[in-house]
Amino acid sequence: MKHVKNFAGMILIALLLELVVKPGEAMALTPLISGVGDLSVDEWVRKWGEWCSITAGAGLFGFVLWYLIGVFSSPDFTGQTSKRPVWIVLLIIPIVTVVAAFFLLPPADSFEWLAVIFLGVNALFAYWITSAGFSPSRVKTAPIAGEPVRKLTDALPF
């Protein structure tokens, strides 16, 4: 039941990013982006949207890996061997994907930096909020600054 709740939470975050955050950011970027070569701005924003899904997906993939590690690792009763370093190492997955997106996204003359920031924020946010809110019990305190989110999800009635 707990696993169902946690994965339902992850899917909810994915839908939120895909259906609310991404369109909102695209709307914000469209009037700001210019100098995109042969592409139209709409086409550039569409390509950005694809990378946005990939980078956020990488964040969620990082969470899935983190989840599996949490479920199958031995618990640390005394807190002497924290899993936080593992959680930090897994941040590499969304970061590498965002770096790849930065190099592979067609260049734009203005506000490309904002588009990349959106990609980075979405990817890291996807990883952070899912792991903060829906980590397996034995590693749920490892994500940095996750306590407020965890308190919210712990308070859920199911």
Next chain:
Amino acid sequence: MGNYLIGIGGTGAKCAEAFTHLGATGLMGTETCKIFFVDQDRGNGILGRSARTLQKYIECRQFRGSNGFLGANLQPYSERIWAPLPEDSKRSLETYFSYRDPAPKYRLNAQLLDVLFTRKQIALPLDEGFRGNPAIGAAIMGSTVDLTSEQPWREFYDNLQEDAANRGGASVVLVGSVFGGTGAAGIPTIAKLIKDHLQRQQIKNVSLAAVLVLPYFSFGEVRNQEIQANAKEFLPASQAALQYYHERRYLDFVEAVYLVGEQSLSFVPVPSLGGSSQDNEAHPIEMYTALAAIDFFAAPKPQRRGCAVASREKADHLGWADLPAPPAHELRMTVGNFIRFAYAYEVTAYPTLKRYVQLKQPHKIAWLKNFFPNPERTNFGELDQHVQIVKEYCDSFLLWLASLHFSARSANIALELSHADRFAASVGDPARTALKPLPAWQPDFEAILLPMRQKEGLSFNKLYDELADAKPTERHGSPGLSQLVNQLYALCGKGLN
């Protein structure tokens, strides 16, 4: 109903120790029982251990919840030990009965002593008990026991009177051996004196039971001591005692008699005359006597006279199913739950809590924050003491449990209650039971109870997860350690069958 347990002699004290531990597991519910000991040998190691166990339990009980765990309300009397002879005198039959006094009024005493005892028995110092001589014990008890003026008897009688008047009556269990000195002499004498007093005072609704322990251990000789308990004489001594009780109708003073014995005697490696060196390890027989007391307290007035017999299926094997369970309890579940709790506390909660006290913050320990959400408001000095109190009682319980196993082993009986070798070992020469240092993570938690059953209860990993997800409430005790131990106890019982 008021309940009272009087442990008489060394065996009586050991039985009181077992009674304390079984009360802690919840077998007695939340019943109250007052306890005191009768022993001439106040410095007896067993007596000290039993009194310490009771004290540790009482201290630990402050963390009880509402689920029967640490439920039994066991209370010692302010005067915990009553000795027939005053503490400060190294008395003997000789001095007590003024054997050497030429005054004519003492001559009859002296002549009677000459007839009944040897010269060495008459001169024997009694500061270490009656050394397995019920005749000496009976001579002293019969003439000294004044159950109306001395403590704790005075308080005991006041309690009985109040129980009879306001609480629907009282149940009193006298427990001790019939093969030694103090128990064999004390049980019938004290039962008779109590009954006489009750009749004189017209106090009704007080039921008495005698739990008589037959020989269950043996030992070698103490060198250079002519008068000492002799294990070879235990059986004929028991036979003689029982014959005597029967002929003198001493057992008519009690409503129920529980006779507990063991055909395979365990060997006590260090023989002792008495005093602090007499510190025999616990034995499964004592668990039977505790179950007998719990049984009597649950139903002090049997509806009909009869004789029930409990025995085990195989001579060399003793398991949960062989033990007579008190009404409405499944022993393996109730006691097993506590065994798992004590073990889990030792290897999980205790080291973590010590670290918490040291660091003064829950760090990144997922489950700790559920029980100690406000480290800034925690009194760490007090918490440290409380954590230690629970640990000491768990130590005492596990040590007792392991001793049962190792004592049984010395009598070639396989006691199959728990996997005692996982947490204790028999060490040293002569061998004593000691707890092993336990690693903080035990993958074999599920296998601590015997017989091992597949998928019974939680693995340690799941236990951690459940603690980390716990949402303790007031129902689980007062916030902090109390909620933690109650939650841990509840989780340790999950899935036991």
